[in-house]
Amino acid sequence: MAKVPLEKQTLLNVNGDEAVAWAVKQSLVDVVAAYPITPQTIIVERFSEFVANGEVHTEFVAVESEHSAMSACVGAAAAGARAFTATAANGLALMWEILYIAASLRLPIVLAVVNRALSAPINIHCDHNDAYGMRDAGWIQLFVENVQEAYDTTIQAFRIAEDERVLLPVAVNLDGFFLSHTLENIRILPDEVVHEFLGGYRKIPKVKVDYLEDEVPLVLNPARPLSFGPLDLYDYYFEHKMHQIEAMKNVPEVVREVNQEWYEISGRKYGDGVLETLYVEDADVIITVLGSTAGTVKHVVRKFRRDGKKVGVVRIRMFRPFPHREIAEVLKNAKVIGVMDRGISFGSYGQSYLEINSSLYDYKEKPMLVNYVYGLGGRDASPELIEKMINELLSDAERGYVENKLRFLGVRE
Amino acid sequence: MALIEKTKVELGKAHPLDKYLRIERIPTLWCPGCGLGVSLAALLKAIDRRVKEGVLDPKKIVFVTGIGCTARTSFYVGFDAAHTLHGRAVAFATGAKLANPKLELIVLGGDGDIAGIGGNHLIHAARRNMDLLVIMNTNFIYAMTGGQLAPTTPPGLYTTTTPQGSREKPMNVIKLLAAFEVNYVARGSSIYPQLLEQYYYKALGMRGFRFIEVVSTCPEVFGRHIGYRDPVTLYDELKKRVKVKTKPSIEESSLDWDRGIIIGEYIVNDYPGYIELIMGGKK
Ligand SMILES: Cc1ncc(C[n+]2csc(CCOP(=O)(O)OP(=O)(O)O)c2C)c(N)n1
Ligand code: SF4
Numbered sequence: 001m002a003k004v005p006l007e008k009q010t011l012l013n014v015n016g017d018e019a020v021a022w023a024v025k026q027s028l029v030d031v032v033a034a035y036p037i038t039p040q041t042i043i044v045e046r047f048s049e050f051v052a053n054g055e056v057h058t059e060f061v062a063v064e065s066e067h068s069a070m071s072a073c074v075g076a077a078a079a080g081a082r083a084f085t086a087t088a089a090n091g092l093a094l095m096w097e098i099l100y101i102a103a104s105l106r107l108p109i110v111l112a113v114v115n116r117a118l119s120a121p122i123n124i125h126c127d128h129n130d131a132y133g134m135r136d137a138g139w140i141q142l143f144v145e146n147v148q149e150a151y152d153t154t155i156q157a158f159r160i161a162e163d164e165r166v167l168l169p170v171a172v173n174l175d176g177f178f179l180s181h182t183l184e185n186i187r188i189l190p191d192e193v194v195h196e197f198l199g200g201y202r203k204i205p206k207v208k209v210d211y212l213e214d215e216v217p218l219v220l221n222p223a224r225p226l227s228f229g230p231l232d233l234y235d236y237y238f239e240h241k242m243h244q245i246e247a248m249k250n251v252p253e254v255v256r257e258v259n260q261e262w263y264e265i266s267g268r269k270y271g272d273g274v275l276e277t278l279y280v281e282d283a284d285v286i287i288t289v290l291g292s293t294a295g296t297v298k299h300v301v302r303k304f305r306r307d308g309k310k311v312g313v314v315r316i317r318m319f320r321p322f323p324h325r326e327i328a329e330v331l332k333n334a335k336v337i338g339v340m341d342r343g344i345s346f347g348s349y350g351q352s353y354l355e356i357n358s359s360l361y362d363y364k365e366k367p368m369l370v371n372y373v374y375g376l377g378g379r380d381a382s383p384e385l386i387e388k389m390i391n392e393l394l395s396d397a398e399r400g401y402v403e404n405k406l407r408f409l410g411v412r413e
Numbered sequence: 414m415a416l417i418e419k420t421k422v423e424l425g426k427a428h429p430l431d432k433y434l435r436i437e438r439i440p441t442l443w444c445p446g447c448g449l450g451v452s453l454a455a456l457l458k459a460i461d462r463r464v465k466e467g468v469l470d471p472k473k474i475v476f477v478t479g480i481g482c483t484a485r486t487s488f489y490v491g492f493d494a495a496h497t498l499h500g501r502a503v504a505f506a507t508g509a510k511l512a513n514p515k516l517e518l519i520v521l522g523g524d525g526d527i528a529g530i531g532g533n534h535l536i537h538a539a540r541r542n543m544d545l546l547v548i549m550n551t552n553f554i555y556a557m558t559g560g561q562l563a564p565t566t567p568p569g570l571y572t573t574t575t576p577q578g579s580r581e582k583p584m585n586v587i588k589l590l591a592a593f594e595v596n597y598v599a600r601g602s603s604i605y606p607q608l609l610e611q612y613y614y615k616a617l618g619m620r621g622f623r624f625i626e627v628v629s630t631c632p633e634v635f636g637r638h639i640g641y642r643d644p645v646t647l648y649d650e651l652k653k654r655v656k657v658k659t660k661p662s663i664e665e666s667s668l669d670w671d672r673g674i675i676i677g678e679y680i681v682n683d684y685p686g687y688i689e690l691i692m693g694g695k696k
Contacts, residue, residue: 035530036558036574045561045573052576062562062574062581065500065530090498119498122480 001196001265009187009266016147016179017042019186020086020112020172023154025050026194028201030081033061033072037091038124039176040114044086066091070098070111077107078228080219082158082202084109088176089116089130096134102169103138104244105228106218108161108202109169111139112154115291115342116176117377125378126176128290129343131319132351138244140170140251141320143290145270147184150174152268156258158198163258164205165250173319175292177378189266197265248321255318274323276315279305280330283312285393286367288327288356289340290316293374293381297340300386311390316352324359331360334367335397338389340409342375349373349406368402374409385410430457433471433491441489443482446636446644448603448629449550453486455606456519456548459613468618474517477506479531481523481557482631483550500531503538506545514688517617520547524565525555528586532564535586539593542621544686548613549586549624552631553639553670560634567670571638586626587666587679596621598680600666602628602655604648605676612678621686628655628674 014022020043024032032051034044044062051060063069066087073083087095092113102109113131117123131141140160144150150172157170174180189197206215209226216224232240252274259273270276278298280286289297294315304311314330316323331337341350348354353371360366372389375381389409396402427436434457443449463469474492478484480499487494497505506518520527527535527549538545554572555561561574564584571578590598597616601609609627616623630636630651632644641647654673658665661677668674 034574036555036561038558041558041561041573045559048574049576060574064532064564120496122496 001193001261003267004189004193004265006187006267009189012186012188013183014147014186015042015181015183016150016174017114017181018046019147019151019184020154020174021046021050022188023151024084025056026188026191027084027155027158027198028082028195029056029058029084030202031059031061031073031076031083032085033063033069033076033083034085035063035066035069035087035091037066037088037116039116039180040086040088040091040112042180043112043114066094067098070095070102070109073109074098074102074105074107077102077109078105078220080202080204080221082162083107084111086112086114088114089118092130092134093118096137099134099137099139099169101229104240106167106244106247107169108158108167110154110157110161111169111171113171113173114176114180115173123377124176126178127342127376127378128173128351129376131171131173132343132345134171135320135351138168138248139320140166140168140255140318141173142170142255142318143173143316144179145292145294145315147179147182148186148268149270150179151186151188152262152266152270155194155197156262159258160251160254162202163254166247166254167205168244168247168251173291178292187266187268193265197261251321252318252323252326270317271315274318275326275330276317277330278313279310280312280314280334282310284310284335284397285338285390286312286314286331286334287338287340287386287390287393288314288316288331288352290319290352291342293340293342296381296383297386300383300390303387304390309390309394311394319352322355322359324355327356328359328363331356331367332363332365336368336370336393336402338370338372338393340372340374342373344373344376368396369405370396370402371406372409373406379410381410430454430461433457433460435489435491438489442485444631444633446630446632446647447482448552448627448631449483449486451603451606452548452550452609452627452629453489455610456613457490459610459617462614463617469517473515474519475506475509477502477509477518477520479522479526481526481555482552483521483523484526486521500526500529501534502526503531503534503545503547507534507538507543510544510688514544514692518545520545522547522549523556523563524549524551524553524584524586525563528584528589529564536589536593539590539595539622539624541687542593542595542684542690544620544622544688546616546623546625549626550629551626551668552629552635553583554631554635556631556634560638565668567639583668583670585666585668586624588663590624591663591666591680593622594682594684595624595680596682596684596686597623597625597678599624599678600626600628600674600676602651602674602676603630604652604655605657608657608676615678619683620689621682621684628676
């Protein structure tokens with residue numbers, strides 16, 4: 001597809017939630033089912049305005065819970081629709097049962113998760129424990145850094161989900177309030193360009209059924225009856241899980257392709273789509289981070305570079321499937337890695353730390369790792385705190401060993 | 414800040430009901446003209462009467478709420494209180510009652526909380542005639558999250574999730590509960606606080622499952638959407654619609670914003686509650 005020059009891309013001043021709503025508006029989505037929860041609410045409110053104005057063909061249903069929202073999306077997608085929903089925190093927790101169904105039935109649903117801390121106590125601000133809680137459900141998980149990326153990634157998510165090599169649902173994560181409620185100027189592509197990028201309306205994949213002659217569309221259709229999700233015990237369940245495992249292997253390649261293609265059209269890309277790196281080549285200290293905090297970290301790291309300190313950053317854009325080999329290749333030559341997690345697996349470490357730790361295990365020469373848990377319940381990760389963290393890591397690098405592998409940034413003693 | 418300073422009064426001296434409040438958490442976050450404060454005052458008066466009679470022990474009262482404006486109540490009362498999950502207050506209270514049958518469980522929630530996301534728990538607590546008092550604040554909208562379609566929203570109303578007007582029909586929870594052998598079902602309103610207090614008072618002296626719907630004013634969110642943003646106007650509009658009736662029939666219970674809403678005591682029974690059933694009469 002041809003590049004759309006910047007002057008042909010409409011400038012919008014929107015917050016992260018509105019950016020997602022615009023992306024969904026342009027993505028020829030057939031069904032949206034959703035339940036309100038702060039800080040996701042604006043996505044659904046904006047979108048229902050588009051529905052009311054007749055600007056989209058979408059069926060919108062204001063269901064009575066998130067459990068129903070995801071269930072309705074599963075039904076819609078099984079019937080051939082392109083389906084979308086959005087939620088946060090406890091709403092996502094209530095969806096949990098159906099998250100597994102969506103992934104196991106290979107339904108390419110797109111879900112925007114506006115990251116928020118889980119109760120109790122009740123808190124409406126950002127952390128990533130909601131998203132980390134769904135890491136084993138079989139979904140692709142992408143994390144965005146800013147409002148522009150929230151728009152870009154939501155459109156990309158439909159392409160990735162529906163790619164025949166993948167056929168898995170995608171969760172697009174944006175930080176509650178830091179992105180959802182923060183205005184930014186963004187560029188959006190013309191409708192027809194987005195439509196072409198997505199290949200128009202959702203295409204139904206065909207599957208081979210062992211007892212039928214020809215391939216059949218994988219969709220609920222009374223003319224060609226199929227059952228979705230029937231009983232599957234020790235005879236075939238395991239093989240079906242292997243299909244999911246295999247599909248996940250294809251994801252990084254597809255995410256990279258989509259990132260590159262988007263770049264060719266819009267002029268915007270996010271690293272290679274999987275990881276985004278800054279100053280990593282010669283770095284002694286590398287920080288890894290997800291979501292909007294990456295912006296602050298990059299800012300602080302630039303300052304350290306100006307002072308001649310060898311510090312770099314890796315932003316993890318794709319958390320599931322986790323890019324183990326790719327990240328290990330980037331990190332292996334550094335002296336010490338500071339792994340930032342806006343969440344924690346109680347009784348263990350931060351969730352991305354566990355992944356990075358296992359990524360590096362097989363390397364003979366490997367950096368030391370420190371896990372920084374930060375920002376729970378929306379606590380600010382200020383430049384000063386990040387500076388403090390990097391100074392600690394620089395002295396760890398100099399000393400050659402780390403004492404405390406799990407550190408908490410910005411918490412009262 | 415000035416407002417907070419001013420409300421720092423000596424406990425129990427400003428108002429006879431202060432002893433049931435956490436004064437340090439007042440003022441509430443409820444908006445001016447909200448019916449929730451009126452409804453809470455009526456409830457506390459009813460509790461006070463039952464305490465003075467020796468029917469209730471304030472140390473055994475537990476408020477259980479989910480999430481929403483109504484659910485904030487648990488934050489302000491001086492009783493044991495649990496601020497649980499959106500929709501799950503009835504289930505939480507059921508557990509608390511089973512663990513300690515001596516407790517008096519009072520569940521409060523918005524219509525979204527109690528009859529929307531939590532509707533299944535409500536139905537099964539009613540089916541068991543579970544010993545709870547459930548108070549549902551019907552303000553016709555999801556207030557806390559800023560004005561989305563609720564189970565009680567009048568047809569045609571513009572909300573933030575139905576910008577073209579709702580095409581769904583509101584839910585009549587009174588009629589739903591009439592399907593079960595429960596002990597008390599009433600509908601009151603924050604615009605008739607004395608009457609509401611009577612319903613609370615009566616329910617607090619009963620066993621089994623008791624349900625009170627409170628038709629209330631939410632000028633900030635519902636008022637704004639229906640075009641009566643001013644609290645007094647919304648109050649007047651509600652007053653035009655709410656009709657009081659002694660012993661109304663279930664057939665008269667529809668929640669109809671246009672044709673009127675009948676308040677009164679719809680069901681009064683005295684079946685044994687669940688706790689008695691499982692304990693074989695021992696309390
Ligand atoms: C599982 C879950 N989903 C969504 C929410 C967000 N939420 C908080 S309050 C509320 C609804 C408020 O309406 P209602 O229950 O009628 O109470 P009101 O505020 O009107 O008193 C919602 C959807 C949540 N807290 N938890
Ligand atoms: S939003 Fe409505 S229900 Fe909530 S406190 Fe304000 S007036 Fe009351």
